[in-house]
Amino acid sequence: MKKFCITLEIIAIILLTIACGSGTGNTESEAFLRIHIRANSNGDKDQAVKYIVKDAIVNYLTPVVADCRTKSEAVEKISAKTQNMKFVADETLKADGFEYSSEVSVRSEYFPTRIYGDTVLNSGYYDAVIINLGSGKGDNWWCVVYPPLCFSSGKNVKYRSKIIEIIEEFRRKTGR
Secondary structure, eight states, X not given: OHHHHHHHHHHHHHHHHHHHXXXXXXXHHHHOEEEEEEOSOSSHHHHHHHXXXXXXHXXXXXXXXXXXXXXXXXXXXXXXXHHHHHHHHHHHHHHTTOOOOEEEEEEEEEEOOEEETTEEEOSEEEEEEEEEETTOOSOEEEEEEETTSSSOOSTTOOOOOHHHHHHHHHHHHHTO
């Protein structure tokens, strides 16, 4: 009987989580900080340098977000580094012979549904690091800065389950 009650509690928590998540608010957007790098154009050279800039930015930001425990901490640290990111992007462009520069900002922007491995991020507005290369009118690359889905080599990766966290919180509060 005890297993049956625990199972019903878990089902209730899952249904409550789904019901709360299906409202007008996008809880995912509150948990993730995305990154969006837009190429100058769809020309082969502009598209190729977009990936070179992406690698340079990922290398720069990885230690910046490595110890962040919350999205707001990541936003704060990254926002303080926008000029440094611009410098990294501009120097990368310059080293590859490009005369245009970049623009870097952190702001809310609409993203379509995107799948990263086993993680699905629904369409909606997300806070994001936006990097425009030149005109920023070319195809783009995007991923997630926090939690760092695109900023890990597989070492020291911590996997979390929101459902397990909810269940553990429920157990702590109810003493079960």
